[in-house]
Amino acid sequence: MPLIRPATTEDALTISRIHAAAWRSTYEGILPKAYLDRLRDDHWTEYFAQRIGKGSYKSYVTIVKSKAVGCVTFGPNRMNIAGARQEENWGEIYSIYVLPEFQGQGQGKALVKHAIRQMKEAGYRGCSLWILEANRSSRGFLHSMKFKNDLKPRSFTIMDQTLINLRYSMEFQTK
Structure with a gap:
């Protein structure tokens, strides 16, 4: 089992680098090439430093040979969207990324x-996360983890390219 530890503000640049590397690899052919080409390793550093510092959400890194190779951030569900199975006390995984060379392990x-x-x-009754429809490998990963697509798609635009976002969720089993 991989070593997982809480992220600190000192991890903000590392987490940003993990995100940037994973985006360049995962979203190649999905997001505009010009967008990915301009994505800097430090793009999210300040964002993560602030969120981790304030305790706005939880962030953890996975360590292999003393190196952070993946990260997850999560906390309270940020949206109440019409048509969603939106009960109180639901969490959301905001991001989950692993360096390309460590994926599939x-x-x-x-x-x-x-x-x-x-x-x-923490008392959450379930959790959700959003994923690009075109990201088939990650959708397969979520299905293998028992997440279900439970909401009609939402679209957004990056550099004049319309993308479709899907919400996946999992209701936790009660004992």
Whole structure:
């Protein structure tokens, strides 16, 4: 089982680098090439430093040979969207990314399981996350983790390209 530890503000640049590398790899052919080409490793550094520093949400990193290779961020569900199975006390996984060279080795699965365990302990009744429709490999990963697509798609635009976002959710089993 991978070593997972809480992220600190000192991890903000590392988490940003993980996101940027994963975006360039995962979203190649999905997001506009010009957008990915301009994506800097430090793009999200300030964002993560602020969120982690304020405790706005939980963030964890997975470590392999003393190096952070993946990260997950989660907390309270940020949206109440018409048509969603939106009960009180639901959490949301805001992001889950693993460096491309470490994907397929169980790091992502361990991070998602850790986030779910933490949300259950915090009293959440379920969790959701958003994913691009065109991201087939990650959708397959979510299905394997027992997440279900439960809401009609939402669209947004990046550099004149319309993208479709899907919400996946999981209701936690009560004992």
